[in-house]
């Protein structure tokens with residue numbers, strides 16, 4: 001691929017090549033912003049699980065010109081408005097609580113994570129990506145004080161004007177945003193068991209709930225299941241959650257060296273969901289022999305700012321959240337879109353990135369992502385029958401009504417316009433482009 005001619009007098013380094021870092025680097029590169037991407041692993045990679053991409057994330061991907069690449073990898077008809085059905089997990093009648101109403105324009109997709117990542121990698125100019133580059137620290141350039149030097153574990157360095165940390169929940173870049181040793185990392189006291197199961201196998205096992213074309217939530221006390229179809233309905237992504245509500249998020253030590261993902265015996269699952277209805281029993285029998293168990297960690301307490309100096313965070317590095325609205329990656333994708341629009345704006349230059357542009361990014365994106373963070377925690381509480389209303393079908397229906405609306409229907413263009421207006425008001429943008 002050919003590099004577009006650079007339109008900027010500054011260079012950006014993106015640290016971390018997960019979905020958010022990749023999306024951001026591609027969008028910046030396409031917009032003519034000189035950018036390099038540094039990934040710690042030897043190659044791009046995603047786990048074997050599904051990813052729900054909600055309507056807001058679909059729109060952001062479309063605006064970045066990335067949706068077509070994704071739709072090339074799947075049956076494009078899979079992108080559609082979907083209902084979301086809720087079932088009672090402990091009973092044996094499995095009657096739906098309700099089906100969440102969606103508008104026809106609320107198109108979403110369930111996709112295998114590796115397929116999603118591959119689609120992005122396909123459209124990345126490979127010459128901007130560097131592997132085995134684990135960022136360990138960031139310092140000021142000794143010769144050009146306005147520039148930053150990224151230090152990597154292999155002893156090499158890279159100099160850039162702006163560093164964007166997309167290095168996930170355990171972010172090393174976050175150390176340079178928060179003051180002091182506080183990592184803002186907390187265990188959510190929620191674990192998730194994940195598996196991919198062929199739909200035909202589930203049906204054959206006697207699983208009666210139809211999940212072949214829309215997501216389903218099976219609710220129960222302090223536990224729930226989320227199921228959604230991928231691969232055109234041939235495979236079902238299953239996530240079984242189990243949470244503790246007696247310990248608040250943030251209480252307890254976080255051991256970053258411990259395994260946050262481990263393979264466990266299926267017996268652990270049978271024990272966790274003992275006494276649940278026959279559908280859950282059938283489902284558990286179909287789970288892989290050694291399902292993965294995720295100890296879900298989140299960024300908490302929330303960061304006051306996603307930017308400091310010429311460093312900014314996006315994706316899980318900034319706002320890793322509970323996954324109960326299937327919206328964490330979506331928020332990182334929105335970050336990527338917003339950053340690409342602001343950094344490629346004709347009036348953004350090396351003098352105004354630090355004090356103005358990255359600060360505005362943070363001011364506008366932080367409250368939005370934090371709202372989704374809180375919404376995701378709330379959604380989990382409701383699915384787990386710890387919502388504000390009584391733990392009945394009617395209570396859950398009441399607590400969930402309109403919950404997804406603010407997540408799915410956000411005007412990203414208005415955010416960009418607001419940012420530009422604020423930069424004009426502050427004098428950072430003067431109306432004349434470089």
Ligand SMILES: Cc1cc2nc3c(=O)[nH]c(=O)nc-3n(C[C@H](O)[C@H](O)[C@H](O)COP(=O)(O)OP(=O)(O)OC[C@H]3O[C@@H](n4cnc5c(N)ncnc54)[C@H](O)[C@@H]3O)c2cc1C
Nearest residue numbers: 016018019020040052135167168315316323326328329330
């Ligand atoms: C059970 C579960 C289900 C979920 N389901 C959904 C869903 O359906 N929909 C949704 O939108 N979200 C979902 N999420 C959230 C979603 O997975 C994350 O929000 C998303 O993957 C974050 O992407 P990221 O690019 O910010 O970080 P990551 O995917 O963590 O990528 C970070 C990258 O940075 C690299 N890296 C790390 N450290 C360094 C370093 N020091 N230097 C250089 N590179 C580094 C890593 O190797 C990695 O490639 C779910 C999460 C969980 C736990």
